[in-house]
Amino acid sequence: MNKTFRSVLSIVLSVLLVLCALPVSFASEAPAAHTDTCTCGEEPIIYVAALGSATLYQNAGTEDEKVIFRPETSAYVKLVFNLLGPLANLILTKNYDYFADKLISAANEIFGPLANAEDGSSTPDVTTKEELPTDPKHGLDYSYYFGYDFRADPVLTASKLNDYIDAVLELTGHTQVRVRASSMGGVVMMSYLREYSSDKVKSVIFQNCPIDGTAVAGDLFCGNFELNTTAVYRYAATALPSLLSPFLLKIVMGLVDTLYYTGILGFIIDKLNVVVENCIDKVYDELLIPIFKANCGIWAFVPDEYYEDAKAFMLGDDANAALVEKIDYYHYEVQGKSSEILNGLIENNIPVMIVSATNIQRTPLVETWHNDSDGTVDTKYSSVGATVANLWETLGDGYVQAIDDGHNHISPDNRIDASTCALPDHTWFINDMVHCTTHDGHDALYRWFFESDNNETPVNVFSNPAYPQFLQNNIQEQTLTPQQ
Numbered sequence: 001m002n003k004t005f006r007s008v009l010s011i012v013l014s015v016l017l018v019l020c021a022l023p024v025s026f027a028s029e030a031p032a033a034h035t036d037t038c039t040c041g042e043e044p045i046i047y048v049a050a051l052g053s054a055t056l057y058q059n060a061g062t063e064d065e066k067v068i069f070r071p072e073t074s075a076y077v078k079l080v081f082n083l084l085g086p087l088a089n090l091i092l093t094k095n096y097d098y099f100a101d102k103l104i105s106a107a108n109e110i111f112g113p114l115a116n117a118e119d120g121s122s123t124p125d126v127t128t129k130e131e132l133p134t135d136p137k138h139g140l141d142y143s144y145y146f147g148y149d150f151r152a153d154p155v156l157t158a159s160k161l162n163d164y165i166d167a168v169l170e171l172t173g174h175t176q177v178r179v180r181a182s183s184m185g186g187v188v189m190m191s192y193l194r195e196y197s198s199d200k201v202k203s204v205i206f207q208n209c210p211i212d213g214t215a216v217a218g219d220l221f222c223g224n225f226e227l228n229t230t231a232v233y234r235y236a237a238t239a240l241p242s243l244l245s246p247f248l249l250k251i252v253m254g255l256v257d258t259l260y261y262t263g264i265l266g267f268i269i270d271k272l273n274v275v276v277e278n279c280i281d282k283v284y285d286e287l288l289i290p291i292f293k294a295n296c297g298i299w300a301f302v303p304d305e306y307y308e309d310a311k312a313f314m315l316g317d318d319a320n321a322a323l324v325e326k327i328d329y330y331h332y333e334v335q336g337k338s339s340e341i342l343n344g345l346i347e348n349n350i351p352v353m354i355v356s357a358t359n360i361q362r363t364p365l366v367e368t369w370h371n372d373s374d375g376t377v378d379t380k381y382s383s384v385g386a387t388v389a390n391l392w393e394t395l396g397d398g399y400v401q402a403i404d405d406g407h408n409h410i411s412p413d414n415r416i417d418a419s420t421c422a423l424p425d426h427t428w429f430i431n432d433m434v435h436c437t438t439h440d441g442h443d444a445l446y447r448w449f450f451e452s453d454n455n456e457t458p459v460n461v462f463s464n465p466a467y468p469q470f471l472q473n474n475i476q477e478q479t480l481t482p483q484q
């Protein structure tokens with residue numbers, strides 16, 4: 001062996017040694033080693049689920065194992081029970097500090113363990129039990145379920161989604177997956193698309209996703225709390241039809257109407273607002289800020305127009321640098337590039353369906369209660385940029401479409417202009433749909449979309465007269481029909 005050959009060999013060996021020392025990162029780059037290639041023609045569907053998709057455990061696997069999310073009903077019952085005494089005391093003595101202290105300690109017992117470490121990572125005692133899939137069953141009638149810790153940095157969760165996608169591909173013998181992301185699942189999917197190539201994605205649906213955030217998170221992280229009587233009334237009127245049977249709805253709305261029109265609802269809310277005004281600072285300082293300030297998942301919901309103010313309000317002057325690095329990355333590199341990321345899919349000929357729901361009163365807790373929404377996510381944010389009138393208002397007589405792209409993008413009821421969306425031709429609006437509340441009509445829409453994803457040109461809002469841009473949700477008939 002000559003000297004040159006020996007030194008080359010030693011270099012090759014040390015390179016191999018280094019590569020072997022990095023088994024995880026290197027292995028994930030390698031193409032999946034399919035034993036069989038599936039020729040069924042139906043790419044597996046992965047459902048990237050919403051907030052609360054994974055159960056969170058404290059001290060899992062020990063004698064003290066406890067479910068901390070979602071808390072069990074008994075925990076809420078105990079909370080209400082514990083507050084009855086302090087509430088009676090409040091009415092009698094108007095001692096707000098005492099009531100706030102009791103509220104904070106009772107709520108902390110349930111929600112306190114959800115607080116992340118200062119840097120935005122989970123505390124070691126809180127974990128999920130999510131596992132990679134093992135069942136190779138796939139097709140249009142079956143979805144793999146991807147759940148995750150909602151408190152985690154979505155970019156970290158995206159790396160877990162990448163592993164999950166690889167596992168599904170390996171298991172099913174396909175080279176691509178179809179994705180249906182629901183609500184917070186869209187935040188995870190957008191992070192995935194920002195961090196990884198879209199090569200493994202056949203097609204993608206975003207259902208009611210806070211891609212550009214949600215005002216309830218922005219307002220609450222800026223301290224803009226507001227209980228408004230009109231909003232509470234409209235919340236009942238617009239959200240309850242999806243949640244109650246027609247019979248029960250009649251009874252409950254009869255009661256709500258009576259309370260509203262007699263002024264009793266307003267009276268109760270005025271009283272509640274006095275309590276809120278007197279307790280809110282303490283509740284933020286001792287309950288909400290400690291629990292939520294390092295929750296990267298909730299930070300991802302804060303829209304750009306609130307973001308820097310929210311950081312000042314929630315984190316103050318001595319913000320944890322590692323936390324800020326994580327939340328800034330999501331905010332500026334994922335949410336801030338939403339239009340770029342989505343247009344990248346279209347450029348790669350990947351079918352995209354963005355489903356934005358509308359005409360439901362948003363959570364009646366915040367200053368922006370007049371925003372049109374699906375109850376949880378504002379229509380302008382889930383549609384990634386539509387121009388939307390306030391709830392129960394219109395864009396006005398003589399409104400002219402903001403961007404003339406040769407199509408009409410104004411809703412028949414003149415409330416929405418989709419021409420300003422990131423993907424005006426790939427965004428569907430469903431009137432009277434409550435956040436992520438679906439039925440057979442939605443299943444049929446999604447099935448049509450996935451069945452069409454082999455078309456040479458991706459389908460859009462002009463492809464099928466049954467599914468134009470603006471759809472009407474018919475809850476009783478369980479259908480979606482073109483909005484008239």
Ligand SMILES: [Zn+2]
Nearest residue numbers: 038040041042
């Ligand atoms: Zn197959």
